Amino acid sequence: MEVRDATEQDWPQIWSLMQPVLAVGDTYAFPPDASEQDARVWWTGKPFGRVFVATLDGVVVGTAELHPNGLGPGVHVANAGFMVDPRRRGAGIGRALGEHVLAEARRDGYSAMQFNAVVATNRGAIALWESLGFAIIATIPEAFRHPTEGLVGLHLMHRTL
Amino acid sequence: MEVRDATEQDWPQIWSLMQPVLAVGDTYAFPPDASEQDARVWWTGKPFGRVFVATLDGVVVGTAELHPNGLGPGVHVANAGFMVDPRRRGAGIGRALGEHVLAEARRDGYSAMQFNAVVATNRGAIALWESLGFAIIATIPEAFRHPTEGLVGLHLMHRTL
Numbered sequence: 001m002e003v004r005d006a007t008e009q010d011w012p013q014i015w016s017l018m019q020p021v022l023a024v025g026d027t028y029a030f031p032p033d034a035s036e037q038d039a040r041v042w043w044t045g046k047p048f049g050r051v052f053v054a055t056l057d058g059v060v061v062g063t064a065e066l067h068p069n070g071l072g073p074g075v076h077v078a079n080a081g082f083m084v085d086p087r088r089r090g091a092g093i094g095r096a097l098g099e100h101v102l103a104e105a106r107r108d109g110y111s112a113m114q115f116n117a118v119v120a121t122n123r124g125a126i127a128l129w130e131s132l133g134f135a136i137i138a139t140i141p142e143a144f145r146h147p148t149e150g151l152v153g154l155h156l157m158h159r160t161l
Numbered sequence: 162m163e164v165r166d167a168t169e170q171d172w173p174q175i176w177s178l179m180q181p182v183l184a185v186g187d188t189y190a191f192p193p194d195a196s197e198q199d200a201r202v203w204w205t206g207k208p209f210g211r212v213f214v215a216t217l218d219g220v221v222v223g224t225a226e227l228h229p230n231g232l233g234p235g236v237h238v239a240n241a242g243f244m245v246d247p248r249r250r251g252a253g254i255g256r257a258l259g260e261h262v263l264a265e266a267r268r269d270g271y272s273a274m275q276f277n278a279v280v281a282t283n284r285g286a287i288a289l290w291e292s293l294g295f296a297i298i299a300t301i302p303e304a305f306r307h308p309t310e311g312l313v314g315l316h317l318m319h320r321t322l
Contacts, residue, residue: 022233025233025234028233028234029230029231029232029233029234029235029236030231030232030233030235031232031233032233032234034233069190069304070190070191070278070304070305071190071191071192072183072186072189072190072191072192072193072195073186073187073189073190073193073305073306073307074190074191074278074304074306074315075190076306077301077304111303112301112302112303112304114301114304116277117231117235137299137300137301138298138299138317139298140238140273140275140298140317140319141273141319141321142272142273143230143231143235143238143273143275144231144234144235145234145237146234147234154235156299156317158301158302160302
């Protein structure tokens with residue numbers, strides 16, 4: 001597996017794994033039926049953002065994005081998002097992306113990283129982030145309408161870098 | 162004092178109070194030297210956002226914006242921002258805006274409101290939000306570079322509606 005900065009040419013493959021992840025609607029506070037253009041702006045258009053892909057044999061199997069959680073006086077804290085091809089779950093792709101993004105965030109000079117909305121039912125993601133040094137510092141109650149579980153909490157997760 | 166929905170015509174007056182608030186750099190994770198256009202997109206351009214003004218004798222003395230904190234499965238939780246003309250502090254403008262925005266958020270069907278980044282040194286704002294029913298549910302450590310206090314925390318504040 002290779003993890004590298006994404007290029008314009010990667011977008012169609014990023015979208016092909018992102019669209020089904022969004023459609024399920026159980027991990028991101030973003031419209032399950034988002035248009036390709038809206039999703040592209042959301043994932044790749046954040047101020048000072050970077051986008052990464054994980055590839056296997058040249059095929060994009062996961063993506064991540066890294067950006068400052070705030071600007072100006074808040075620009076030293078990073079935020080990031082991650083998606084793995086649903087057909088490739090459990091293969092260590094999320095962990096490889098997570099380790100790469102943490103290293104790049106450190107190189108870029110961020111002093112901490114926070115995730116604002118980790119769905120409380122997303123146990124795989126929570127376990128991964130805890131194993132990578134993140135802690136849940138708050139749970140926003142009933143902040144996410146899960147497609148099958150109803151209203152569930154969103155965790156704020158944080159770690160220093 | 163009147164609090165009402167903002168119009169296009171209000172923008173120059175909104176900017177004239179926003180620019181000095183941003184320039185001090187002690188309340189918002191946004192560039193102190195932001196351009197008028199960037200500030201306008203930030204304050205008025207959020208998906209499904211609404212903008213309000215407080216006026217005294219027809220002059221804009223404060224502004225607020227209300228928008229969903231997330232989209233799709235997170236669209237039922239509101240987020241909001243508030244600014245008062247620095248020359249008019251202590252006159253109840255923030256409270257009037259806060260009460261108005263809470264009422265409008267309820268009318269719009271939101272079930273809760275959260276603030277993601279209340280600067281821990283901003284004691285006036287914290288006291289106001291606590292008096293309006295918000296609780297601090299987390300403090301993100303050293304997430305804000307205060308112009309005179311150094312690195313300070315950012316509070317996540319929340320209330321149901």
